[in-house]
Amino acid sequence: MTIILGLESSCDETAAALVTADGKVLAHRLATQEEAHRPYGGVVPEIAARAHVEALMPLVEGALADAKLTLAQVDVIAATAGPGLIGGVMVGLVTGKALAHAAGKPLVAVNHLEGHALSPRLADPTLAFPYMLLLVSGGHCQLLHVRGPGDYVRLATTIDDAAGEAFDKTAKLLGLGYPGGPAVEKAAAKGDPKAVRLPRPLLGTAEPHFSFAGLKSAVMRAVQSGEHSVEDIAASFQQAVIDCLVDRTRRQLVDATGISALVVAGGVAANSAIRAALEALAADHGVPFVAPPMWLCTDNAAMIAWAGAERYAAGMTDDLTVPARPRWPLDPAAEKARGAGVKA
Numbered sequence: 001m002t003i004i005l006g007l008e009s010s011c012d013e014t015a016a017a018l019v020t021a022d023g024k025v026l027a028h029r030l031a032t033q034e035e036a037h038r039p040y041g042g043v044v045p046e047i048a049a050r051a052h053v054e055a056l057m058p059l060v061e062g063a064l065a066d067a068k069l070t071l072a073q074v075d076v077i078a079a080t081a082g083p084g085l086i087g088g089v090m091v092g093l094v095t096g097k098a099l100a101h102a103a104g105k106p107l108v109a110v111n112h113l114e115g116h117a118l119s120p121r122l123a124d125p126t127l128a129f130p131y132m133l134l135l136v137s138g139g140h141c142q143l144l145h146v147r148g149p150g151d152y153v154r155l156a157t158t159i160d161d162a163a164g165e166a167f168d169k170t171a172k173l174l175g176l177g178y179p180g181g182p183a184v185e186k187a188a189a190k191g192d193p194k195a196v197r198l199p200r201p202l203l204g205t206a207e208p209h210f211s212f213a214g215l216k217s218a219v220m221r222a223v224q225s226g227e228h229s230v231e232d233i234a235a236s237f238q239q240a241v242i243d244c245l246v247d248r249t250r251r252q253l254v255d256a257t258g259i260s261a262l263v264v265a266g267g268v269a270a271n272s273a274i275r276a277a278l279e280a281l282a283a284d285h286g287v288p289f290v291a292p293p294m295w296l297c298t299d300n301a302a303m304i305a306w307a308g309a310e311r312y313a314a315g316m317t318d319d320l321t322v323p324a325r326p327r328w329p330l331d332p333a334a335e336k337a338r339g340a341g342v343k344a
Contacts, residue, residue, distance in 0.1 A: 001022060002020065002021035002309065002312070002313075003018060003019075003020055003026070003069065003074050003076075004018070004019050004020075004074070004076045004077075004305040004306075004308045004312070005017070005018055005060070005063070005064075005071075005074045005077050005078065005099070005305065006018075006079070006110075006301040006302060006303075006304035006307075006308055007056065007079040007080065007096050007301055008080050008092060008112070008115070008301040008303075008304045009052040009088045009089065009091050009092030009095075010080045010082070010084025010088055010089050010092070010112045010299065011048065011084055011085055011088060011139075012032070012033040012048050012051075012299075013030060013031070013032055013298070013299040013300070014030070014033070014052045014056050014092075015029065015030040015059065015299065015300050015301035016028075016029050016059040016060045016062070016063040017029070017302040017304070017305045018066075018069065018305065019122070019302055019305035019306050020309075021309045021313065022125075023306070025122075026066075026067040026069070027062075027063040027064070027066035027067040028063065028301060028302050029059040029060075029066070030059070030300060030301070031055040031059060033047070033048060033051050034178065034179060036048075036051060037178060040178075041172045041177075042168060042172070042178060043085070045085045045086075045087055045088070046087065048085055048088050049085070049087030049088050049090075049091060052091040052092065053091050056091060056092065056095050057095065060099070063301075071102075071103045072103060074103070074105060075105065075106075076105060076107075076317075077103075077105050077106070077107050077108070077308075078096070078107075078109075078304050078308020079092050079095065079096025079097075079107070079108075079110065080092050080093065080110050080304050081093045081110060081111070081318075081323070081324055081328070082111065082324055082327065083111070083328040084139075086325075089325070089326070090324045093109065093324045096109075097322075100320070101320060106312065107317060107319070107320065107322070108307075108312055108317055108318060109318040109322040110308055111307075111328050112299075112328075113135060113140060113142075113330050114149070114150075114311075115303035115306070115307045116135055116266045116297075116303060117133055117135060117144065117152065117330065118146075118306060118307045119265055119292045119296045119302075119303035119306060120290045120291065120292050121306070122292070122296065122302065122303065122306040123296055124292075127290055128260045129146060129147055129148050129260070130147045130148075130259055130260065131259050131260045131261045131290070132144070132155075132249075132252060132253065132256055132261070132263065133145075133263045134262070134263070134265075135264075136163045136164060136264065136265075136266045136267070136268035136269055137162060137266035137268060138165055138167075138181075138267055138268075139164065139165065140162050140164075141157065141158040141163045141164075141210045142154060142155075142156065142330075143156040143157075143208070143248065143249060143252050148314070149310040149314045150311065150314070150316060152331045153334075154330065154331035154334035156208040156209045156210060156252065156337075157210065157334075157337050158209065158210040158211060158337075159209050159210070159211050159337050160211050160212065160213035160339050161211075161212040161213045161216060163212055163241055163244075163245065163268050164181060164267055165212070166212040166216050166237075166241065167180045167181040167184050168180035169219075170184055170234070171183045173220055173223045174187065174223065174230045174234060175230070176230070176234070181267060181268060181270070182270075184234050184237065185238065185273065187234035187235075188234040188238040188239075188273070190231040190235075191230075191231030191232040191233070191234050191235030191236070192232050193236055193238065194239075195228060195232035195233075195235065196228050196236035197236075198218045198236050198237060198240045199214050199215055199218050199240070200215075200244050200247070201214045201215055201244065202244070203243060203244060203247050208248065208251060208252065209338075210245075210248055211244075211339075212244070215241070215244075219233060219237050222236075242273060242274055245274060245278070246277050246278065249262070249278065249281060250281060253282075253285045254285075256285075256287075259287065260288070261282070261288040261289065261290045262282040262285075262289050263290045263291070264290075264291045265297060267298045267299065268297075269291055269297040270294045270297040270298055278291075279291075
C-alpha cells in the first residue's frame with residue numbers, strides 16, 4: 001500500500017501526516033501558533049515562518065514514530081506549495097524537497113486549496129466526482145465544480161473579502177480574540193440573529209459571486225453605535241453570512257446537473273450553523289450533502305497527504321524546481337471577477 005507523507009505550513013498551523021492511498025490516516029501531528037499570534041489579533045507572517053522552521057521536522061519525526069515507520073518506508077512526499085503566506089509555504093516546500101531528495105522519493109507539490117477540495121473524499125470514500133464544492137476559509141470563498149485532481153471549474157469567487165476574513169475581523173471588532181471564527185460562533189449561540197439589521201451583499205442578484213467587505217463595515221458601525229450586545233452582533237453577523245452563502249450556492253444548484261453531492265470544505269466549514277444551513281439547502285434540491293469532520297476542515301497535513309495521493313495516482317509528480325506560490329488558483333482559466341481584491 002502506497003504511504004504518503006504530507007506537510008502543511010501555509011499559514012499558522014504546522015503539520016505532518018502519514019496517509020495511505022486507500023485513505024487510512026496512520027498518524028497526524030499538528031502544532032498551533034495561536035498563542036504566538038493572539039496578542040496581535042491575527043497572523044504575523046514573520047512569526048509564523050519562524051515557528052514553522054522550529055516545529056516542522058519534530059512533527060515529521062513524531063508522525064513517523066507514531067506510525068512506526070521510517071522515512072525509507074514512505075513512498076511519496078507531498079508538501080503544500082501555495083497559496084499562502086510565502087515564508088511559511090517555503091519552509092514546508094523546501095523541507096519536502098529535502099526529504100524527497102535525501103530519501104529518493106517522488107515529490108508532489110500540493111495546492112493548499114486542492115487539499116481542502118479533496119479532503120471530503122478522505123473522510124468519505126464513496127464521494128464520487130464530479131461534485132459541487134463551496135470552499136470557505138480565511139483567504140478564500142469560492143464555488144467550484146470538482147471533476148478530479150487538478151481539474152476544477154470555478155463557478156463563483158469573492159470580489160473582495162473571504163467569509164473567514166469577515167469572521168476574523170468581526171471577532172476583532174467585538175473584542176473576542178483570536179482565532180476569530182470559533183469565538184464568533186460561540187458568542188452567536190447566545191445572541192439574537194435578528195437583533196441587528198445587517199446587509200446581505202449581492203443577495204438575490206444575477207451576479208454569481210460573493211462579497212463580504214460591506215458586511216464587515218456594517219458590523220463596525222453596529223459596534224460603534226453602542227446599541228447592541230456583543231452576542232447579538234455576533235449572531236446577526238453569522239446569520240448574514242449564512243444567508244449570503246446559501247443564496248449564492250442555491251443560484252448554482254438550480255442549474256447543476258450530474259453532480260454527486262454538494263460539498264463544503266475549508267476552515268469556515270467547521271461552523272455548525274453554516275453546515276446545518278447548507279445541509280438543508282442540499283436536501284431542498286435533492287442532492288446529498290457532504291462535509292469533512294471538523295478536524296479536517298481547518299488546516300492540517302492529512303488533507304495534503306491525501307491530495308498528494310490522488311495526484312500521484314493520476315501520474316502527477318513534481319521535480320525539485322517547483323516553486324512556492326503566494327497565489328495559486330485552482331482554475332487558472334477562470335474569467336477574472338470584478339473587484340480589486342479578488343481572491344482567485
